[in-house]
Amino acid sequence: MSTHETHDDLRARFAEVVDGASLDLDHLVDGSRRDGRRIRTRRRLTAVAACAAVAAVVVAAGSALTGGGGSTADAPYATSTTATPDPSPGGRTTTELVYPVGRPEPITGRSTAAALLDLVGQLQDGTASGIGGQGGDPAGAAVETYAVLRWKSATGGAATPVMINVQNGFDPGPDQSADPKGYACAEGQSVAAGTCTVVGGSGKPFFSCRDDRVECTVTRQDGLLVVAYEEHRGGAVDRHVDVFHPDTGLRVTVASTNASEFETRDRVRAEPPLTSAELRAVATLDVWGETLPRLWQRRGDELAAYHDYDAVGR
């Protein structure tokens, strides 16, 4: 066989191998942007670290000369991350989130924690510590996972918990999603100002504006039932967004607090680190379910200081 024939033959064989192979290019764009921004961040951090190292040498040298002591940085005990910088000046205000493409893997507590870490990092600059979670059942039909981390915003304030609960096959009971009592608030309207529209009237416990919930709204968004509310205990605020998928029974709850722990009065910062809009962006992301992308599974497996609440309970 001549060189030319070999070329044509092998090219034809290669073409057969990959014939029809294609990707979801929209997801590819989203994932590439997200990872590309992280690469840029790492580059900048590397540059900053190099400058800081030079500065540290200078400071150390000066300290040695003057006999001064150093200080210990207040570093998180678990893994930390730096969020994607907002390309627009003035800080990050976007709630647009992206998630990895790739093979879906059964959801676990670790992958849920990795996902939460990733998504919160996209929303805000900051560091995470105290990462943990539980759940995931390889044989289970209705897998439920939980993940929590303590988020310290780069803008300041103490680190406080952010959590997510993914419940597949959640049974809300009769009429939970049919006619919830609550308020539909358009942009610029608020419950406090009395400008929202009261909707529904059955007042069911999970997906409604119960009396113990403040700043509560119930909205329907792309077929989802979305309840956003706060629970106040003095100055402590737990902020929640609770999303229910009536078609699949999937429930996703995301919450943030300004207290040292949820459901306590130990307020340690002015506001919860995540806004209601940010919680909503995470909770309504169409990635949640019985699986998560493989990349998050890998990152979850790599979390060095993950606290397994299931293991503690056994």
Place this chain on the structure above:
Amino acid sequence: MGHADETTFESFVASTGNQTFRTALLLCGDWHLAEDLTQSTYAKVFASWTKVRRADNPPAYLRTVLVNTYLSHRRLRRSSETPSATLPDTALPGTDPSTRLALVEVLRTLSRTDRAVLVLRYWEDRSVAQTAHDLGLSEGAVRTRTTRAAQRLRAVLDADFPDVVADRARA
């Protein structure tokens, strides 16, 4: 990065994405690794988009990133993971599974550099000089590797899959 730049990146992905993925598929021999390789490649391109969009030949830049990422990717995986060099179970439309799997199996027996040489020369239609540039090899090395790898590929295919070869010869 402004919105206009992002739109341009989108159109770049739209015009090159599937071809890049197919090249990645031939390099990796595994659908999911190829997905990861493709996304890693475009992430690097996005991170340097200002430079890439001003390059004389952005697709060539993309290809270089792809190959370099593939070579480094494989090095990393060898030290930490066992790659699953398999194509998806789902048969691609219009593809003879035996031919497809046979070729993938043979490709797996080659070194990663030889595999990259073959894919660039025969799939991407890169010249010897261009392939040498892409892989940082001399042109002589590319010729040697091409000949050796192609002979090995043909020998294995002809010996182990005579029906496939005969079918192709009759076609």
